[in-house]
Amino acid sequence: MRHIFLTTWLAVLCLTQTFAQTVLTGTVTEVGTNSPIPGVNITVKGTNIGTATNRDGKYQLAVPGPFPLTLVASFVGYARQEIVVNNGTSVLNFSLAESAIVADEVVVSASRVEESITKAAVTVERLGARQFANSPAANPFDALQNLKGVDLLTQSLTFKSVNLRGFGANNNNRFVQLTDGMDNRSPGLGFGFGNVAGISDLDIESIELIPGASSALYGPDALQGLMLTTSKNPFTYQGLSAQVKVGANNVGKANFGPKGYYDVAIRYAKQFGTRFAFKVNFQRLDGTDFIADDYNDRSTSARTNFWAVDPNRGNVATGVGYVPNSNRNANFEYDGVNIYGDDINAGGAFRFPANFTNAALQNRLVTRTGYTELDVLGNNGKVFNNRANVSLHYKLGRNVEASLGWYYGNGNLIRTAGFREYFPNYIRHQFRAEIKGENFFVRAYTTRQNAEGWNIGQTAAAINNAWKPLGTATTGWAGDFAAAFAANGGQLEAARQAANQGRFMPGSSQFNDIRDQLANTYNNVRIASLGRNGVRFKDNSTMNHFEGMYNFTKHIKIAELIVGGSFRRFLLATGGTALPLNADGSEYTINEYGAYAQLSKEFRLGSIGLTRQPITFKPTVAVRYDKNQYFQGGFTPRASGVLSVGPHNFRGSWQSAFRNPSPGQLFAVPPTGQGGEVGGSSVAADRAGLNTNRAFLGADVNDYVAGRITADQLTARAYDPSRFTTEKINTWEVGYKTLINNKLFIDGFYFHSRYTDFIAAQSFFQLLTPGGGPDAFRTPSNYRTLQVNFNNFNEIFVNGWGFGAEYVLGRGFALSGNYARQVGSITLRDAQGNVRNNRAGEPIVNRRMSDPDVAQLGRNFFISPENRYNISLANPRINGGNLGFNITYRWTDKMWVEQGTTAGDIWLPSWTSLDAQVSYRLPVAKSVVKFGGANILNKYYSQGYGLAQIGGLYYVALTFDELFR
Structure with a gap:
């Protein structure tokens, strides 16, 4: 791969050509005051040529022909201005007007070409410098939670997963995150690490987000959406920028908080001559993580008699019947949510035989005493994160720029899948080479990580x-x-204390020694002194990606046509710890390739009103073909159209998408005798013994133990590993977007999605000793719990709608808000395609996935709130001065959670957060002081069952921007 990058860079130098230059100069001032505005971006429209004004509002920009060309001036809080430049012009001044609403933003993610966000054919959200500066969020990534319909599941201070339109996940592999065009996902683990390995906050120019199916242009896995993060070009954003942020979290935590943190970042960019520029970035965060400290008794369907049932309706579930008892001294089955080693279904409990000599313990399940998360980690919750980037940029011609970049991320984090997993030192490198012109790009990159x-x-x-x-x-x-x-006369507390005599205490030498042996020994290596394998796994995999696109619009004239293609290769490297090896001991590889085309044409239909505003219609058709070596290839078409009547834009689209299973969903196999994830491929089924030692759905086993089904019925429902394919979705959507009198901005949408061949990991029980009869499942220690990935036969629907609005109140004040709703429903079907019935014999057709009648028959993992809204009041410059503020209220509905092996099944309560910031600009020092906080009322909440409890995060930040330009 290094040879590829070297060859590409040499080609860049060889392709260099001379071109004539015209030097433009001018000043940018503010309408009304005529005050110069520093830091305004001046760019040649449709090219990568640009600069920014100095502290006196002046600029100088060398531009090539041919003329005429269009120069664009844009700055946070002002309406952008475009001026046509003819040959011979040398001085060009701009005068920008303040604007509380910026609705003329340009986006590229919707159609891979630049277009106005108001005329995009699909729903697009964009965050730029204006939104980042005004947001109370501690960083640009966290600002995503203010967009309509976005759910950020916080697993760690630095690790948050983006979720949209249902099926929320701590490790969302149905959502694609691109950073400067590079896939952010882990090559082997298959999910995006969010901002753990992102780019420095100071280097983010914009974040674009598309909710919904996006495979037609971006390939597999973009079922629920796409996020494109673009970094700042060093030709446009030059000089030195720095930021220092200090703050605190874990406020009010008994015997623990508050805890301080700091976050420092620096960026420097410089242009040499007219062709070469470079930039360097570095950011470091140190602090204490949010703590997972929910010690309530765990609510999980793995418990006997978990569901409340109505005997008059054939024992149909009417809700959760298990009443948690969090007093471990009065509850034989106490299983703390964030206490580990006491799990009722993961080796932390013993069920006494039905004929045990002590009648009080007959068929009684008793849990051990476990350890808290802080006990096991032993690091007092410390978290760190480093991000760095270096890139070189060279202009080959008027509209052609070559770049070579290195992107680095490093930190520790906790992720939640079936279990909580700790990564003490995650490291990722990405190397990227690109040649990009006005109508094409060619890009190659590699992702290399060390994830243990x-x-x-x-x-x-x-x-x-x-x-x-x-x-x-x-x-x-x-x-x-x-x-x-x-x-002790049947005293539970005394019995536990006696049985725990001599137990290894957290922090003791015995405890630390055994933990370190386990954590530092791979799970396929035996620890002789412990008589078992370690628990460490690794994913040091690599992904190489090549892609290109060409826009033929200038050649065919009559329509806009773009074509593109890509190839990627996964080189898995887990040493057999996370994924199995081939029979010859080699690692698996995965090859994927795809190609796409998009055709669009704008038609002028007339005009309307006294000002003769145009009426236009722009239909677009796109189709993509993708092939993974383990599956049949498939097409994902998209058709859309935008009708614009003056400022009113009506959009509609039909889209399709599909997802290739992640490497883990293909090949994963847990260590022998232990629970964990099992891939859906035949290779994984063989390795897990599922062909010879059958596994059974946990809900079916519970039904058998409770006497609701017979042994023959249970046997007939054994898992069949013979069918596994890609997951698919079809979505249609309509929307409306407008800006009325430059005071009211509205954006609304409605969508309907249908999933087929949905892949979900369900809990299956497999006996540890093959050949045992169904009665062996009455004792939890006789079986292991597997999270088996398979395509269910259900029909799954998600319907939703939402809107956002922003209104200018006057004098710079703006009131904004958004609301989103989504409902997941399902028709349950068996392997023969027959509609399944609930326990009363009633068919399950188009029912909510949170309905107890549905949930008791197996997990569906919708895990998304049906409603959420945000309301904000802001003014970035009160009375045109240097003082600004923003206050935001967020509310998220309760949601039904089904999560993992040792998590559970529960209604997670609704939660609210009040966020605020006050900023003050120091123009002379080119700096901004910002006091802010998220959840300033410190009302602790959790965004997922078993995740960390999120309280207030308070900070003060000092940002110096583009010094020494």
Whole structure:
């Protein structure tokens, strides 16, 4: 891959050609005051040529022919201005008017070509310098949570997952994040690491977000949306920028908080002559993570009699019937949400036989005493993050620029999948080479990561077993508990204390030594002293990507035509710890390729009104073909149209998309005898023994144990690993966007989506000893819980609508808000295509996935609030001065959560957050002081079951922008 980049860069130098230059100069001032405006971006429209004004509002820009060309001036808080430049012009002045609403932004993500955001054929959200400066969020990535319909699931201070339009996930592999065109996802783990390995905050020019299916132009996996983050070009944004931010979180945490943090960033960009420029960036964050400290008794469908049932309706579920009891001294089955090693379904519990000598313990499930997350980690929640970037840019001609860049990310984090997993030192490098012109680009990049982590829950259970095995009714911990229970007259607390005598205490040398052995030994390597394997896994995989696009519009004249294609190759490198190896011991590889074309044409239909505003219609058709070596290829078409009647823009689209399973969903196999994820491929099924030692859906096993189905019925429902394919979606959407009298901006949409071959990991139980009968499932220690990926046969629908509005109140004040709603429904079908019935014999047709009748028959993982809204009041420059503010109120509805092996099933409560910031500009020092906070009322909430509790995050930031230009 390095040879490819070297060759590309040499080609760049060889292609260099001379071109004539015309030097334009001028001044940019403010309408009304005639005051000079520093930092205004001056660009040649449709090219990468640009600069910015100095502190006196002056600029100088060398531009090539041919003429005429259009010069554009744009700046935060002002309406952009365009002026046509004819040959011979040398002085060009701009006068910008303040604007509380900027509705003429240009986006590229919707159609891969520049277009006005108001005329995009699909819903597009954009965050730029104006939004970043005004947002109370601590960083640009966090500002996404103010966009309509966006759910950020916070797993770590630096790791948040973007979710849109249902099926929320802590590791969303149905949403694609691109940074300067590069896929942000982990090559092997298959999900985006959010901002852990993103670009420096100071280097972000804009973030564009498309909710909904986007495969027609961007390939597989963009089922629920796409996010495109673009960094600042060093030709346009020059000089030195720096930011220092200090703050605190974990406020009000008993015996723990508050905890401080700091975040520093620096950026420098410089142009030499007319052709060469470079930039360097670095950012460092140090602090204490939000803590996962929910110690309430876990609500999970793995519990016997979890559902409340109505015997008059055939035992149909009417809701959650299990009543959590968080007093571990009064609850035999206490299983804390963020306590590990006490899990009822992951090796932390023992069920006494039905004929046990002590009648009080017959068929009784008893959990061990576990450890908290902080106990196991032993780092007091410390978190760090480093991000760096260096790029070189060279202009080959009027509209052609070559660039070569290195992007680096490093940090520690916790992610939540079926279990909580800790990555103590994640490292990622991306190298990118690109040649980009006005009507084409050619890009190559590689992603190389070092991702090694370990399972917190498995580690806690292993520490317990290293001290004393779970045992049997008469041996080990369970035997000691039974003896102590009898000796103490059936006192639960006394029995636990007696059975725990000598237990390894957190922080002790015995505890730390065993934890370190487990965490530093791979899960396929035996630890002789412990008689078991370690828990560490790694994903040091590589992904190489090549793509190009050409716009033929200038050649065919009558329409806009773009074509493109891509090829990528995954080189998996997990050493057999996260994914299995081939029979010869080699790692798996995955090849994918695709090609697309898009055709569009704008038609002038007439005009309207006294000002004769135009009426136009622009239809667009796109289609893409993609092929993964493990699946049949497929087409993903898109058809859309935009009708513009003066300022009113009506849009409609029909889109399709598909998703290739991630490498883990293809090949994953847990260590022998342990629970975990199993891929849907035949290779994974063989390795997990699913062809010879059948597994059964957890809901079916619970039905059998409860006597609702017979042994023969259970046997007939065994998992069939023979069918696995790509996941698909079809979506139609309509929308409307307008700016009325430059005071009211409105954007609304409605969509309907239908999923087929939906891939979801469901909990299946597999006996540890093959050949055991169904009765063996009555004892949890006899089986392991597997999260098996497979295509279900259900029909899944998601319907939703939303709107956003911004209104100028006058004198710079603006009131804005947005609301979004989405509802997931399902028709359940069995493997033969027959509609499944609930336990009363009623068909499950087009029912909410949160309906207990549906949820008790298996998890569907919609995990999304049906309603959410934001309201903001802001003024970036009160009375035209240097003082600004923003206050935002966010509300998110309750949601039904189904999550992982050791998480659970529960209605997560609704939550609110009040965010605010006050800023003051120091023009002489080219700096801004900003005091802000998210959740300033410090009302702790969780965005997912088992995730960290999010409280207030308070900060003060000092930003120096583009010094020494």
